[in-house]
Amino acid sequence: MKNFETMSYDELLKEFKGILKANALKFTKQREAILSTLYNNPKHFTSECLYLLVKQKHPELNIGIATVYRTLSLLEENGLVSSISLGAQGKKFEIANKPHHDHLICSECGKIVEFENEQIERLQQQIAEENGFILTDHLMQLYGICSECQKKRTKGD
Amino acid sequence: MKNFETMSYDELLKEFKGILKANALKFTKQREAILSTLYNNPKHFTSECLYLLVKQKHPELNIGIATVYRTLSLLEENGLVSSISLGAQGKKFEIANKPHHDHLICSECGKIVEFENEQIERLQQQIAEENGFILTDHLMQLYGICSECQKKRTKGD
DNA sequence: TAAGATATGAATATCACTATCAAAAAGGTA
DNA sequence: TACCTTTTTGATAGTGATATTCATATCTTA
Secondary structure, X not given: OOOOOOOXXXXXXXXXXXXXXXOOOOOOHHHHHHHHHHHHOXXXXXXXXXXXXXXXXXXXXXXXXXXXXXXXXXXXXXXOEEEEEOHHHOEEEEEOOOOOOEEEEEOOOOOEEEEOOXXXXXXXXXXHHHOOOEEEEEEXXXXXXXXXXXXXXXXXX | OOOOOOOOHHHHHHHHHHHHHHOOOOXXXXXHHHHHHHHHOOOOEEHHHHHHHHHHHOHHHOOOHHHHHHHHHHHHHOOOEEEEXXXXXXXXXXXXXXXXXXXXXXXXXXXXXXXXXXXXXXXXXXXXXXXXXXXXXXXXXXXXEOHHHHHHHHHHO
16 A cells, blocks of 8 residues: 655645546545545544534535535545544544554543554564464554542542 | 454353443343354354344344344444444454454455554554544554455466 | 546434333331 | 231333434535
């Protein structure tokens, strides 16, 4: 897969158009609005949350929530966005124009910190090989209490 | 928390009864049926899947799916079962009478291989600390193609 | 720019899970 | 054991996130 790390918006858009063409899909205003909103807000979005933001930034499109779901699936299938499942807190999406990273999540406030660790990646590769697997992907989420929520706790009680 | 690794079913049952008593909850045939089914089938169950198996093994109980959900939550809250979220493949439960481990999952056939790696755990702890988090839990799933599915692929095409 | 395709938004359906509720069962107590 | 109180149960309805349907709108390319 391509590495989107250093991609400008124009390059990303070109990539997206290429994917659409290759699959006989159409380039629409809605799809672009969603892609650009994701690109310009490098946060982790809920589908709902992204829907509201796109609606706000592009009111003339009168975008529907179904289109947001459909487009997110499309983008994820093609590696342009990635998602993490936070169980009770829902599924969050982010644009995949950053280097690979994993997530450290606060169970109290939902804050997400990104990190990367080469050493763990190597160990994962090794584990897969030992078990006869070809590693294609991985998911690593660390859960804990962030420093702010730790402070709140001691105050609160 | 207690380590359930070497626990016999009798010990597990005793533990469960203790938890129930401590919370003023009752020991019922349904709850026991679910616990024993989990214990005797050391696999990863979907709620639905476990429901069907308990129904089959204990038809006289006429168990309802709601009870399965309720009991799984209860068992998970008390550390007797643990769960993993497999995204599209749903949430799966297993009895927590094994040492902590993570999962290596085949994206083609859904096969799950368990593994543990001390070194990764230490690195995770370290990452959490560096970011001011108190680590409470983690989720690590490696996705890949298992050796069997690799063989099928080369044959198939 | 017309033809033939896909995409869209609104509404509806689905899926996993949760809440509600009347009836049943558990487990103290006498 | 019989009673009494509380919790649990199964059935069912409800929920929220996501998927599907369908008539209309929009894109692409010829």
